[in-house]
Amino acid sequence: MKTQVCIIGGGPSGLMLSQLLHLKGIETVVLERQSREYVLSRIRAGVLENGFVKLMREAQCGDRMDREGEIHDGFFIAHDEKMNRIDLHKYSGGNSVMVYGQTELTRDLYEARDRMNGIVIHNAEDVQPHDLKSQAPYVTYRVGDKTDRIDCDFVIGADGFHGVSRKSIPQDVLKEYEKVYPFGWLGVLSRTPPVSPELIYAKHARGFALCSLRSQILSRYYIQVPLSDRVEDWSDEAFWAELKRRLPKEVADKLITGDSIEKSIAPLRSFVAEPMRYGNLFLAGDAAHIVPPTGARGLNTAGSDIYYLYQGMVAHYLKGDSSGLDNYSEKALARVWKAQRFSWLLTTMLHTFPDSMAYDQKLQETEFNYLFSSESAQRSLAENYVGLPF
Ligand code: APR
Numbered sequence: 526m527k528t529q530v531c532i533i534g535g536g537p538s539g540l541m542l543s544q545l546l547h548l549k550g551i552e553t554v555v556l557e558r559q560s561r562e563y564v565l566s567r568i569r570a571g572v573l574e575n576g577f578v579k580l581m582r583e584a585q586c587g588d589r590m591d592r593e594g595e596i597h598d599g600f601f602i603a604h605d606e607k608m609n610r611i612d613l614h615k616y617s618g619g620n621s622v623m624v625y626g627q628t629e630l631t632r633d634l635y636e637a638r639d640r641m642n643g644i645v646i647h648n649a650e651d652v653q654p655h656d657l658k659s660q661a662p663y664v665t666y667r668v669g670d671k672t673d674r675i676d677c678d679f680v681i682g683a684d685g686f687h688g689v690s691r692k693s694i695p696q697d698v699l700k701e702y703e704k705v706y707p708f709g710w711l712g713v714l715s716r717t718p719p720v721s722p723e724l725i726y727a728k729h730a731r732g733f734a735l736c737s738l739r740s741q742i743l744s745r746y747y748i749q750v751p752l753s754d755r756v757e758d759w760s761d762e763a764f765w766a767e768l769k770r771r772l773p774k775e776v777a778d779k780l781i782t783g784d785s786i787e788k789s790i791a792p793l794r795s796f797v798a799e800p801m802r803y804g805n806l807f808l809a810g811d812a813a814h815i816v817p818p819t820g821a822r823g824l825n826t827a828g829s830d831i832y833y834l835y836q837g838m839v840a841h842y843l844k845g846d847s848s849g850l851d852n853y854s855e856k857a858l859a860r861v862w863k864a865q866r867f868s869w870l871l872t873t874m875l876h877t878f879p880d881s882m883a884y885d886q887k888l889q890e891t892e893f894n895y896l897f898s899s900e901s902a903q904r905s906l907a908e909n910y911v912g913l914p915f
């Protein structure tokens with residue numbers, strides 16, 4: 526098979542790019558290792574910045590998001606029985622975020638690809654890009670016992686952190702930066718009304734907690750846990766009891782609990798791979814960078830990669846101008862690092878670090894108190910949370 530752009534990975538990054546390029550008349554094929562059911566069963570974060578919301582609309586995938594998503598103008602940071610509100614609207618110049626689950630968003634992208642007869646090949650195993658430095662790269666893969674090959678102009682590595690694309694860049698070219706945090710998040714999804722109309726990030730000596738939501742009948746809660754904990758160690762009752770301990774009493778008293786419909790532990794990691802281009806391979810999204818979930822930057826940072834790639838591809842194919850593709854790595858990484866900084870900052874400020882020294886604890890407290898004593902600090906938090914410009 527022949528196409529213009531072969532996209533490895535059918536997560537939100539790959540699907541979004543495929544959809545945007547299709548609308549400009551650029552051909553793509555998406556190769557996804559998993560079945561569609563599997564991809565659509567993954568539970569991920571659910572806060573979209575304005576730039577991502579606009580991309581969804583531009584991709585003609587925004588109708589359900591606009592109907593069912595919730596606009597949030599602020600969120601709370603709870604500590605010591607106090608609920609401190611960050612006014613996103615006020616401090617970001619009238620901006621806000623959209624609460625809409627990544628699972629729903631991925632479903633919308635798949636529906637759009639189907640509607641336009643986009644080619645998405647599921648259960649593609651042994652996916653391997655070749656001749657990336659040449660003008661004629663190709664990708665081989667296998668479905669069942671049939672192997673095939675896709676010839677293309679460009680390969681997009683949108684295959685997440687564990688994908689094959691980043692590993693195809695030679696070791697002496699690729700530089701990886703990584704920070705692993707000494708804890709994880711235990712998350713529970715429950716069919717219960719959310720405890721608060723706005724998100725609550727809670728800083729507590731027993732560990733961080735987060736109250737989030739997917740809708741007015743579906744809640745998502747998290748608590749910080751040691752990396753040694755396993756999901757089986759946490760009954761629903763134990764989870765709710767621990768969550769309540771970490772919230773201000775007025776919130777804990779209101780919390781409606783129920784059976785978990787999903788429960789999982791995610792380790793917290795910061796990671797960046799540079800460069801994001803190697804020959805005619807371009808990395809995007811989780812394939813190139815990971816953030817801890819504290820500032821909800823993961824999907825949103827993938828969004829800016831996709832935007833830059835989309836613009837670069839359109840200029841290349843429609844105007845013969847390759848400067849956007851040539852600058853891609855540098856431009857994408859500049860924004861990626863700002864998201865890394867913000868996620869690290871929020872993670873560091875809100876979590877309890879098992880072996881932290883008294884000095885670090887004092888700094889953490891000072892950082893926290895400074896935030897709520899300074900409008901400039903709140904403005905900085907708000908502008909990062911709603912998303913820096915692309
Ligand atoms: N071949 C083909 N597909 C692969 C391969 C491979 N070797 N390895 C992984 N994949 C697929 C995965 O099954 C997955 O569906 O690539 C897809 C990557 O999707 P994500 O991991 O969701 O990454 P991305 O699309 O970049 O999404 C950005 O934002 O909120 C964050 O981490 C969260 O997934 C989210 C991300």
Ligand code: PHB
Pocket residue numbers: 569570571572724737738745818819820821
């Ligand atoms: C979520 O709803 O899953 C969520 C929200 C905000 C975050 C992280 C996760 O910062």
